[in-house]
Amino acid sequence: LDGEAMPVGGVGGTRLCDWWFADEAVLIDTAGRYTTQDSDKAVDRAGWEGFLDLLRRTRKRQPVNGAIVVVSLTDIAAADPVARAAHARTVRRRVTELSDRLRLRVPVYMMFSKADQLAGFNEYFDDLDAEGRGQVWGMTFPLAGGVEAFNAEFRLLLDRLDERVYERLQAERAPDRRALLGGFPLQLASLQGPLADFLAQAFGGTRLDPAPFLRGVYITSATQAGTPIDRLTGMLARSFGVDQKRAPSLKPVAGRNYFLKRMLGEVILGEALLVATGSKRMRRLRLLRIGALGTIAAATLVVSLGLWRAEATNRVAVERADEAIAGYRQQLAGVSLDQVSDDDLPSVVPLLDTARALPREPAGWLAGLFGLSQADKLEAVERSIYHRSLERILLPRLVWRLEQQMRGQIDNPDFLYQATRIYLMLGGAGPLDPALVRDWMTLDWQARFPGVLNAQMREHLAVHLDALLAEPLPAVTLDGALVETARASFSRVSLAARVYGRIRPEASAAAVPGWTPAAELGSAGAQLFTRVSGKPLTDGIPGFYTAAGFQTVLLPRLAGAAKAVAEESWVLGRNDVVPSDEAALRTLERDVVALYAADFQAQWDGMLADLVLAPFADRPAAIQGLYVLSSPQSPMRDLLVSIAQQLTVMPAPPPAPAGQAAGQPGGDAGAEQRKALAAVIGAATPDSAMPAVDALDQHFRPLKDFVGDGQAAPITGVTRLINTLQQELAQLGPDAANVPAALQGSGDPVQLLLAESQRQPAPVARWLQQIAASGQSMIGSSVRHAAATAFSGADGPGQLCKAVVARRFPFSPSSDQDAPLDDFARLFGPDGLFDSYFDSQIRPFVDTSGPVWRLQPVGGVTPPVSPATLAQFQRAAAIRDAFFPSGGNQPQIRFDLAPADDGSGPATLALGGTTIATTGDQARQASLTWPGADGMNPARISFDPAVADGGLTPGGVSAGGGGSIGASGPWALFRLLQQGRLSPSGRPEEFVLAFRSGASQASFTLRAGSSRNPFGKDLLKGFQCPVLQ
Template identity: 35%
Template sequence: MLKRLFSWLRKRAVLAFLGVMLLAIVFWFEAPLLAFDGKEPFTGSDVRWFFIGLMFAAWAGWFGGQALKARLAERRLMASLAAENAPPPAAVAGTAALQEQAALRERMAQALAVLKKSAAGKGRWGGQYLYQLPWYLFVGAPGSGKTTTLLHSGLRFPLAEAMGPGAIGGVGGTRQCDWWFTDEAVLLDTAGRYTTQDSDAQADGAGWSGFLALLKKHRPRSPVNGIIVALSVPDLLQQGPAARQAQAAAIRARIKELHEKLGSRFPVYVTVTKCDLLAGFTEFFDTLGREERAQVWGMTFPVAGAEGAALAEFPARFLALEQGLQARVLARMQEERDLQRRALLYRFPQQFAGLGDVLGGFLDAVFAPTRYEPAAQLRGVYFTSGTQEGSPIDRVMGALAATFGLDRKVLPPNATSGRSYFITDLLRKLMFREAGLAGIDGAFEKRRRRLRWLGAGLAAALFVLLVAGLATSYVRNGRTVKEVEQRTGALEKLVQAAPVTGSVLGVLPMLDVARALPGGGDGREAGMPLLERFGLNQRDKLGAGATLAYQRLLRSALLPRVMARLEQVLRRGDANSQEQLYETLRIYLMLGQPAHLDPESVQAWLAFDWQRSLPEASAEQRDRLAAHVAALLDAGGGAAEPPPLDAALVAQVRSTLALMPLPERVYHRLKRTVAQARLPEFSVNRAVGRDVSAILARRSGEPLTRGIPGVFSVAGYRALLKGAPDALVDIARDSWVLDRREAEGAGAPGAEAMHAAVLQLYYADYIRAWDAMLADVRMAPFSSLDQGARITNALAGADSPLKSFLVAAAKETTLAGTGGTTAVALDAVVRRKISTARAKLEAALGADAPPPPVADTGTPVDEHFAPLHKLVGTPAAPGPLDAQLALLKDASQYFDAADKARRAGTPAPAGDALQLVKRAAEGSPAPLGGILQNVDSAGAGLTLGSERARLQALWAAEAAPFCRDAIAGRYPLVRGAARDATPDDFGRFFGPGGTMDDFFGKHLAAQVDMSGPQWQWRSTGSAPVGIGQEVLNQFQRAARLREMFFGAGGRQPSLRFELAPQGGDAALAKVTLDIDGQPVVYTPGAPARPVPVTLPSGKGGGVVHLDAVPALHAALRTEGPWAWFRMLDRAVVQPGAQGERYTVTFDLDGRRMGYLLTASSVINPFRRDALEQFRCPSAW
């Protein structure tokens, strides 16, 4: 249920709906705060409901449109599958082709008739539309076991339930194309003759072409997600070499047609079917259970491998499978009692081994790359068995019989068991989960890109029209803006020159200028010209801005000085001058609490104060100050954020004017009483019982012998509760200083509340002191892996100081059950201690009998430190602390191993231990969380530092000298360099398996994220790889040079491109550009045909020269392995709109000659950026 719920919540429409809902909530509460030019358009609920409705309408329109689009695509697909196809072209039109397509339509109509009645016919199939499911195509010769494999795959075929087994297909070969609709994918079992096209080439070819066109039409982006090639064991073992070669050529041709007609690349899975016909197969795997028979048996090749890498890996992978069988032979023979079955078991690995050479040759014939045809993506080779039918093939005994002239023994046919081997997981857990490996049609994406560009162009045109319409308004308002800018500039200078502190006279000139801004404090100008109102009217905005700037200056410059003056008077206030102190406090609180603001009182107090404190100010200056104060109080006093008040100062003045609050007085008296008992401080060393400064430390720098005052301990808590009755009696003794309301507050109804208030003050200080202490404790810093191993080992040891400290801290922060009395019981004690001499107070307290004591159920301290208590646990229920310390033990072992690897010069071990420490730190309370985080960050940094030094030493020893001698400073990496990098050196350094490629693959590839356009270092633990990004950039450039110069896979650099004359100066009668013996001739009026050029060609001895008629004064001639690049240096090379095209222009004695250079790939060296930016990595 939860899985289905989470799956539903992950849908894009649901997530978008939640996002729209969140946006609507934010809009509902925050939109009323928005104001535009003094107007608040969103205050009304109807307006907000309208915009919220637009949000949900946009959501519904977008996802409804997407759903409608998907539904229409589904209907078109199903209608097209059932509709009649157009007649075949004249070249292939005939009765056989028409019958073929009619058979396909009839078969599809039967399936769709059932689908329309099911969930798929209603628009959904297994949670997805039919065209959204992955589609896989079976390819193989007739009788190769394609249909049998599907019948025994273990997949769910809803059509079989509705139409019966006959509607899906029998065990024999399929004559027409079968469509297998499952809950997870659509499998297309093509007729075997489609692959071989040997029954009727014309009809088979037409049916195959129509089939591919159908796929391309309704799944244009990714027609199929993979190809499954079925090869049967009899075909491989019993066919002659010529027949196998013909079948391989047919399969290769079908795959090539799929690539060309579908326009995308996709993985190819080769399944060797009918493996049960290998003698001994059934006996060898007879003991496998259902789940074991469902697993995958075969080999899967890397997706990103080099071209042809899968074929190169096949022999080793096949040998590994054979060795796996050999390893199980002895155990299986011991399990088998029948001697004949034992003999078959013993020979089965040899039977399987005999399949290797034949299968390898077949794969080479199908998947081997050529110069003119890229190889298909061979994803894997797998061995399966659908049914155990037919007589097994015993190649071993057959070979022996042929050698010694014996009669060949024919093995009896297998008994049909109804069991399949190695099929279910192959389809469900391997192929279907790799549906995303198939590429996307580039032409389709190009069309979509063009449409997007067209839309952007239309939007840009509309934008230009709008800008033109606003130009007039902009120009007219520009003059007004400049006028305001001039005055604002003068104001900015005054603001910068204004003193930060001081009297209000220092900011008076600045406030006067701000008040005089156009449209500001002195009033708005009238008579707005019509052309300035058109579109971009700025006068109202500038006036509002001037007013806002003036108000901000009032609040940022005038108000803080007024508040500072009030605070100064309050601090100097005399307790004997209660009235003046009261009035000053009243004005101070008014400014901080606008609800009580009385502007006249504020202005009166300031005017009175300025007469005394500003004797140097003139009457005119004081009047201007009064006007600014009036503007401050009128415009911003009640609406803007009030200035912060000095709470301590207010409390001090109130304590002078009245009485200190009773709970605070009791609390301070109790703290002084407990402090007199001289309870010991709680420190780290005291909790551990020894000096642990080599293992633990404090961030504040305080010694481990200093800690928390004893008042904030369990003993201090008990002492405070014990002394509370006497403190309350002492406070009651001084009740004659309270008015009647305060005296009643100390009576029976208020005594409990006062006691609770006292405890709340104590709990807050208790929590604050322990939070600071726990956050201050940290692990002692370490600067080496060896030291880190010793410290972490000590922290995780049997006598761990960290554990001792945490256990003691948990004990001292557990106050529940240690108090002994509660507030109500304490009230009874107070009652008993009050003497009869205080009869008046006794009457105020009340004479009712006290209620019974209440059990202690916990304190805020216990609640606050509950995570620490849970971590430590109790003797009866230990917490996870020991498990956390075990992680520190693992980290210590990791540091030790990393240190040994550093000394041995080998790679550092995997940092899994630090990853676990990092995850544990996230949920651990202080100080354990901080210590775990320190272990992770410091350890990862030291490990990476030693690994970086090791790699730098390896580079300096293995590659740096050759790079410095053979590559650095040489052409073509340095334009104009006199020395050339030889092709052999260039290939040895940059080529496949060369110096850069080999070093990167062995030492750096695992630490690099190559998924983006810019390679990035991965992180280890909490620290990134310590090697500079520039070093990685050089390896990425080397990889790009390898793609540019070694696309053919050779050891020396090579290039292929086409060069076509584009025309020259009219004075040129003929121009010949000879590139290493490959002439490109230009004659005016002759058609310009591109000439293919291959370098090196082996024809011209590495010489490039350009000759012209009439002859040139100075010949253009270059020599050497990089002669063509040196010739390009003497021309003007301009890249075209397409990445593979360049315009090359030569200056021939003032006459221009142009060529169009078309590289064989967009990845080419003619831009020279990768070449000229490459530098030998040095600063690691």
């Protein structure tokens, strides 16, 4: 197969089976009758199956590495579809038998030979050298692909042939050879259908009959002999009934073969192991081999480790300890130990981690068998190193950090008191509270090193801190001056403030749940509220500042907190004595409650100021939101009721039942609780005993009264108003025909909500104002949308206005297209489209009392049109008044026309059937009504009576050759007036109409029947249809 090796000899038919031995492979060429089995089927079948069994017995792992199916292109070209299909089915059966018999998925390489028999093949490829003839001409399919890709790949081969045609034609000089090579791509293209059919039937697949493993399709030529087939000439000869000229026979060229070398050597033989990928036997043998080798290796390793570990484990432990300690000391070289002046914890955490990670594993039972274990001694040394590291590296930096914090917060007594406590504990100047130190440091680290990236470092610091606090702390030199400065600062804090500061952190330890808006609003209500600060609704009031916090944390801990503050007198450097007499104790506890009440009020005032309604996205969202807010299960009601409950830190006693005086046995739990509080405070009556609580109750009394109890509570009336607004918005559909009546009456829910907001406490007042503003916006949007929809709808003026006004006379003076009078009357007439639309959609928003109409809001709702648009509606009303003075449904303009007494020359004015002359018997005044019976069509003035009957251009204006000016059409009068000059004479209804043609001129007096007339004004000229969006 190598081009340099000796070529294989022998060409001819195969009788039984030819074996071709080469250095790369063994090729077995079976007789063609084994494939077709058409001579003696039983004998051929037996020979074929015996051959396959022989391969399977002698080559159990890989009986074959592939199968090459060779079919001549001449057979494909010459065979009819029936014979071709039979041949394909035969190939399919043999390939299937090959795979089934050998139990392999054999890759099949389909080779179409004798390509030289196609006319033009030799001429087309005659320029190829040995390397070019050795390339692959065909297609290799993906492993998961198949025959479905043949047509696309074959098309690419044809495209490549077409690309070379021009190059080859230029290189070839012989005309007959140029004709052959030029037609070769078409010769090959004519075989695409037969080849595709053959491959589909031979290698196609179905669900019941999987496709064989077709690896590729290739076209080759081994020897160039025989007579080429010219399929194109043959088809043309058969079509036109002429004799086909037989192509000359080919003369073989020694040593030439096309497209074989690399196909065999690189493609087919290069994939020799491809068949192994599907071999279950090969995979099973490979797994067995790997398993056996693994077992042997594992056994050897176990034995070796057992022998080695007994001697080496203890030595390795010592070496590891020495290496680890040496590495630790190397890290320690760059760290200051004598005088710490920084709190750079991130830089020392790796060092502490190293000290903690020093190896402490036991040496193992093998080393112990021989008494060589040094594990206990090594562990003691390593623990000592780690603890000394904590004392000399971590502790000084914690102390330094506290000193810096104390200096930075010297004016913050509360912070300074707690920091000094921790500082004295770490310095050994006070009893150590590990939990308190741990909490302080953890909070500080969370503030200094926040985020997920620092989480691991914080965890490591916590582990090191626990290890430090687990052993007695060494003596640390503290900054006495700093301690005295701190004591001087927080000593100014009152005893009540310190007691209160001691109780406040205990709320979290008591697990008092906090209050959040989200919990009270529920999932539906949470969509309707938001916070001005941007905080989530799940962020609420700490549990300490709730009714439960007051009752279960503050009151029960008053006495104990005072005692604890006294026990911490070491922080102050003196012994504080908590007053023991009853009056002083009551005063102290009352002061603590007052501090709590101030913080309680600040917390809730902040929350109430922060809660607002979320803006509604659109009208449907507003309708749904207002429905939820006003429903019997209103989340707003639930929220306010919950707030009122939390603001009632002590429930008020109910009225005493009939026959039972107040204070007698039988009162409810709330009364008993108030008695208990009074006993703690030491007062005779609740009102005098709890001034801070009473002041707190009075501060929030308006909100609690608003919530009330029962249907008579103000909140009930407010939800009814919200429901009314919701129904109002629901009635405003997108096709609303009229402005809501409520906008013009006293029942406007928006205005009622605004008025109600003036009477209600915060935050209800703010919420009502938000709802009213949203309602106004939604109503205004609906009004604008309804106005725009009605304007352009079937009953609105929009569509007709565009059809009548756009590029039509008299609105466009230069246009030769007239506006139809009926459409003009329907649009501008009384009760016409403009009138009806204006009355139903816009009139409430317009003040028409002045000469210029002005827009005005209605019920806070912005008008649905702009001032420019309103000006066009006012102009439409002026057109109505001028053209329909009597209120009819057709335009009617009365006017008198008479010759002017100014010495005009002879002229005749003809308006339809009416004629007015400037001289002679017809020089008279005429009373006219436009359009009248004849529409005043045509309208013409003639300066020479001889041409009075001259023609006019249809629908236009004529300045005829006889000194005449005229026009025709329904607007002929106004077209004629446009050709003259119409001048006012001092009165709004009287004008002078003058015409000129060359040297001739004539004047008339035009007197309108009303001062509201279309003469002398640009009512129509330039009128534009209003635009509503």
